[in-house]
Amino acid sequence: MAANLLKVDYTPEQRQVADMVSASQDVVRDVLRDEVTPIVREALTDDVLVGIRDLVRLTPKMIAAIEQDLTNTDDTVRQKAYTLLARYTLGNPSIAPAPTTPATSPMSVFFEMPRPGDSSQTSDAVLEANATEVKTCAECGVEKDAALFVGTSDRCRGCHDRLRSTVRQRYGDAA
Ligand SMILES: [Zn+2]
Numbered sequence: 001m002a003a004n005l006l007k008v009d010y011t012p013e014q015r016q017v018a019d020m021v022s023a024s025q026d027v028v029r030d031v032l033r034d035e036v037t038p039i040v041r042e043a044l045t046d047d048v049l050v051g052i053r054d055l056v057r058l059t060p061k062m063i064a065a066i067e068q069d070l071t072n073t074d075d076t077v078r079q080k081a082y083t084l085l086a087r088y089t090l091g092n093p094s095i096a097p098a099p100t101t102p103a104t105s106p107m108s109v110f111f112e113m114p115r116p117g118d119s120s121q122t123s124d125a126v127l128e129a130n131a132t133e134v135k136t137c138a139e140c141g142v143e144k145d146a147a148l149f150v151g152t153s154d155r156c157r158g159c160h161d162r163l164r165s166t167v168r169q170r171y172g173d174a175a
Contacts, residue, residue, distance in 0.1 A: 139163070 010018060069081030090096050133146035139159035150160045 066081050066085055069077050070085070072078045072081070088095075134143055135146045135149055135154070135156075136143045137149070137156040137159055138154035140156065142156065144156050148156050148158075150157055153160060155163065
């Protein structure tokens, strides 16, 4: 019943007129939009500039008023003044942006300082503290701390010792 009440039965002539009105409305709307938009934008820009100029002009007065309120004997007035000031200065993210969280992973620093009564782990700790370079052992192919290599050798201390004992076994202590 309700649907029938809302339904409009156009005659073919009425339909034609309705379509023409609709089409011309679209044209008028498009033309108006194209013509008016730049004018509105320009006017808006001018108004905004005037507004900003007024704001800038009034800023010293506003600050003076807040300054005066800050020394007011009434606690409520004073509190309102510093709350306002804090909110729009220190508390304003566009003026004082929140510190950005560091993107880099936290840096680990090893200090070459043995802990009291911790002599057993000192040597490992010292090796770690001196770690500045990593070398790949030519013998075992394992990437190790450069401090674990003998001098400028391409072999790690483990491989060096193993080779040395092999050589000694084969050729005696003279090698
Ligand atoms: Zn090795």
